[in-house]
Amino acid sequence: MSSRALRKQLQSSSSSASKKEEKVRKDDSESEESEDDQPAITFKNPFDLLGGGGGASNDDDDESSEEEEEDVKPTPPKAAAKQPAKAAAGKKGGALSSSKKAGSKNLKSSQQKQADEDIEEDPEEAARRKKKEDEEFDQLLKQFGSQDRQKVGQVGQTETKTKQILEIDSKYLDPTVEIKQMFGSKVLVHHAIAERGGHIPRQQLQQQRRAVLRSRRMALKKTHLVKPRESWPPLDGGIEMELVESKNGVNYFRFVWGPAHKEAQKHFFVCVQTGDPNTLARLLHKYPYHADSLLQLYEALKITGDLDAAEDLLERLLYRFETAWHARFDPLTQANNRLPYKYFENRSWYLGLFTRIELLGRRGCIKTALESCKLLLSFDLEDPLGMLFMLDHFALRTKSYEWINRAYSSPMFEEKGLSTLPNWVFSCALATFLHQSTASSSSTDNKTATEALENAIIMFPSLVPALLQKLSIKTLPNNAQAHKFFAESEKSAPLGVRLQIALFVERNHQFWREEPALGWFKTAIQAVIKRVESDDPMVANSQAIISDTYDSDELPANLKRHILLSDFSGVANMLPQHVLRDGFQIYDDPDFMAQQQREQVEQGGVMSHPLAQFLASLLPWGNGNGPQAPALDQAALAELFGALGMAAPGDDDEEEEEELM
Secondary structure, eight states: OOHHHHHHHHHHHHHHHHHHHHTTSOHHHHHHHHHHHOOOOOOSSGGGGGGGTTSOOOHHHHHHHHHHOTTOOOOOHHHHTTOHHHHHHHHHHHHHHHHHHHHHHHHHHHHHHHHHHHHHSOHHHHHHHHHHHHHHHHHHHHHHTHHHHHHHHHHHHHHHHHHHHSOOOGGGGSHHHHHHHHHOHHHHHHHHHHHHTSOOOHHHHHHHHHHHHHHHTOOOOOOSSOOOOTTSOOOOSSEEEEEEEEETTEEEEEEEEOHHHHHHHHHHHHHHHHTOHHHHHHHHHHSTTOHHHHHHHHHHHHHHTOHHHHHHHHHHHHHHHHHTOOTTOOTTTOSOEEOOTTSGGGHHHHHHHHHHHHHHHHHTOHHHHHHHHHHHHHHOTTOTTOGGGTHHHHHHHTTOHHHHHHHHTOGGGTTTTGGGOHHHHHHHHHHHHHHHHHSOOOHHHHHHHHHHHHHHHHHOTTHHHHHHHHTTOOOOGGGGGGOHHHHHHHHHSOHHHHHHHHHHHHHHGGGGTSTTHHHHHHHHHHHHHHHHHTTOHHHHHHHHHHHHHOOSSOOOHHHHHHHHHSSOHHHHTTSOHHHHHHOOOSOOOHHHHHHHIIIIIOOSSSOOOHHHHHHHHHSTTOOSOSOOOOOOOHHHHHHHHHHHTOOOHHHHHHHHHHHHO
16 A cells, blocks of 8 residues: 555544544643554554655655555554544644745745846946945944954953962862861761760761751751851851842852841940950850851950860851852852952951961861962952962962962963062972972973072062071071172062061971972072172163062052961061051941941040951050050940840949948
8 A cells, every 4th residue: 555545544534533532522632632642553664654744745755655665554443543633733744844845936936036136147246246245244243243242252261261270179168178188087087076075876966966957947058168067056147148240241249237237246346345255255145147256256265275166166157158158159160250358248258268278277278278268369359368478388288380380370460460479489480390390301391490480589689588597597608698689688678578578488488498499499599699790681670670569668458468367476577567556457448437436436536446456456466555445335335235135344343332231
């Protein structure tokens, strides 16, 4: 039987079945259910009907298919009766195929007509017309598309550069991963047992955890920076994050304080003025996630030596801020998210993360510290806390030599001028040398590292005597350390250069203590002296660059912040007295300060920021010679003690007098 006869039989049987079905069901439901219930048609050769699905085919195809479909068995009428939808689809397919054929004929006729016109058109005229059309198109493209493409390209390039250099391995943001790699997981297990006061069976421990979570009606959110502890109180709604603006493909965010956090902040300023850490502890008991209270108590506990309790407060601070991240804020995978330091609500987060980086460095979690440095720098590429002054240190400790060279030559830091930062100039040369020492390298590669070190010494000669003194090296061959080139540079170097060199020597001196780095450094000193005595033009050019880059009087704001927050009291003592007197001011925004003065702090006399006073009192170089704190507002003090459920100091004295009487 031919395919055409088979299709007719299928259509006739399906039409009769559809008439019976219409009496029971509607057309729509009938077509849907019949499509689900239809059985598969069994053919001996399923490829024989490939050309028959359209319902209308060429006569040549039908003739050829008749010879190949002799053995095909038609579908029984009972089975075919269950296929009304299939038949309807076949009719639609036939109509669609007919329309396609008609359309193809029209298309052919239009193409033929256009071809005839092209043949009749003069070739020169056609070339001129085509050229004119191309010029008009190029003009429109240049007018409307090129600028947008250029902007998008610039944003894409910036994002790509940032992501390549500051790409973060989120696995190492949690220090427990690095601790497991260094000491094994058993150490963490024993530490957890010690914290619980002894071994507890697993089943009992799980029951206790579930009971704690049920009682607090909370589920601790999973975060990247810290693992939440069960002893922490439930999260409050005091801090959120909002999208400020999206500009040139970059999203700018800021944290937002809720009403409860603003109330806690008002009480916080009064607590700081009292000078009593107990008031901060009571304030934190009522507002367990107040950022500034957590920071200040961390500093107080660190000084008293209670490091475990201090670290708990710091981790609680970071946990609270990370749980408040916006849904679109993903700095771990996207390079176009910014959290500008200029918004004072963001600064407690900056200070908390910086403090943790210092803590991680002291504990030996160098990979976690390096990734945290990248994270903090990616929030604001203006580098408000001077992360570039310490980023090279952790990169050297983790032996990320290739990364240091890529970052040093990256266009991302062109405006930062890494070639004018002494720590980066020397660290880049050392990274090149150490990388070549650990790998098979040629003499040309060694020459590149040596030349980079010599140029670094020529640009910052005052580093040589400072580093030699730190390494307890008193003499060099030919008394090179006493050469006038190094002696005069110590006196003439700008204050900003001297502070950076002091930071570099304190942090990185251990990299230059051992061989082969020490011998390489001594050899470079001798080579530099020869270049100086031979009037190498590199010497004069380098000194001119330093003079143009650094102001002898004004210090960069991020350098001052970095030194005040770092644990190097010897470097901090080099700061001007007015900087030490003012201390680190986390809220140095003029509008915010004016608002706080109006609302809470200003009570007459000389105005001094209470947070700066409290931090200055905790710093080891604080001498108490700063401006005196303003008088306490008794009304605000009474409101504070009432809110915290504490008795005012005057009330205690009156009660004692009554007891004595």
